[in-house]
Amino acid sequence: MKTSFVLPADIEPLSRDPKATSPGRRINLHHSMCFGCGADAPVGLRIDVIAGEGLTVSASMKVEDWMQGGPGVIHGGLLSTAFDEVMGTSPLLLRMPVVTGHLEIDYAKPIPLGSTVQFTGEILGGVRRKVYTRAVAHLGDPQEPVAAAHGLFIAIDLEKHFAGYRDRAVHPSGHQNGA
Numbered sequence: 001m002k003t004s005f006v007l008p009a010d011i012e013p014l015s016r017d018p019k020a021t022s023p024g025r026r027i028n029l030h031h032s033m034c035f036g037c038g039a040d041a042p043v044g045l046r047i048d049v050i051a052g053e054g055l056t057v058s059a060s061m062k063v064e065d066w067m068q069g070g071p072g073v074i075h076g077g078l079l080s081t082a083f084d085e086v087m088g089t090s091p092l093l094l095r096m097p098v099v100t101g102h103l104e105i106d107y108a109k110p111i112p113l114g115s116t117v118q119f120t121g122e123i124l125g126g127v128r129r130k131v132y133t134r135a136v137a138h139l140g141d142p143q144e145p146v147a148a149a150h151g152l153f154i155a156i157d158l159e160k161h162f163a164g165y166r167d168r169a170v171h172p173s174g175h176q177n178g179a
């Protein structure tokens with residue numbers, strides 16, 4: 001699939017953390033109200049990202065009617081959100097919390113409502129705090145990708161990064177902190 005994404009020349013291999021989620025198990029370190037993965041989010045993708053071997057992950061997502069963009073097909077921005085979730089979860093195999101720094105999507109074919117998108121993702125390597133990832137989406141035949149993505153994720157200190165925002169967090173009860 002064509003892409004304009006270029007990996008840096010100084011990219012280095014990264015290693016799976018020995019305590020990372022075992023292959024075949026859901027990576028579940030995020031929170032329940034997340035739009036991408038949360039089970040309690042009132043609207044969301046509810047994507048389960050499954051650890052694979054090495055630095056790989058997989059996921060699937062049923063394309064529901066509310067995800068429509070063009071008539072009968074998924075909205076492209078929503079697909080990019082799914083890629084963000086799949087790739088953004090993968091650095092937890094390094095036991096490294098990250099946020100998205102840069103995301104690129106290559107759309108190859110329309111994705112019909114009612115289909116199930118299968119994602120495979122992998123960590124390609126890193127430079128300092130930067131983690132480079134790639135993911136591919138297909139509808140059942142891995143030889144027929146419908147889209148692919150590259151993501152650059154930046155390692156963060158979770159407490160510092162979200163300091164000043166946590167009082168706005170919405171909880172499953174529907175209440176905000178302090179409300």
Ligand SMILES: CCCCCCCCCC(=O)SCCNC(=O)CCNC(=O)[C@H](O)C(C)(C)COP(=O)(O)OP(=O)(O)OC[C@H]1O[C@@H](n2cnc3c(N)ncnc32)[C@H](O)[C@@H]1OP(=O)(O)O
Pocket residue numbers: 029030036084085086088089097098099100101102127128129130152154156
């Ligand atoms: C925790 C579990 C996660 C589970 C799954 C989550 C999936 C969903 C993920 C998301 O959607 S996160 C929400 C969207 N992203 C954000 O809100 C991030 C907003 N941006 C920031 O907070 C800051 O810009 C950021 C933390 C990414 C970086 O700021 P810093 O001040 O900490 O670092 P700095 O600016 O020095 O950048 C660090 C390195 O990244 C590079 N960099 C940063 N942004 C870049 C960019 N956009 N493109 C290319 N490189 C970038 C930067 O050049 C530098 O490279 P070098 O090491 O080579 O100097």
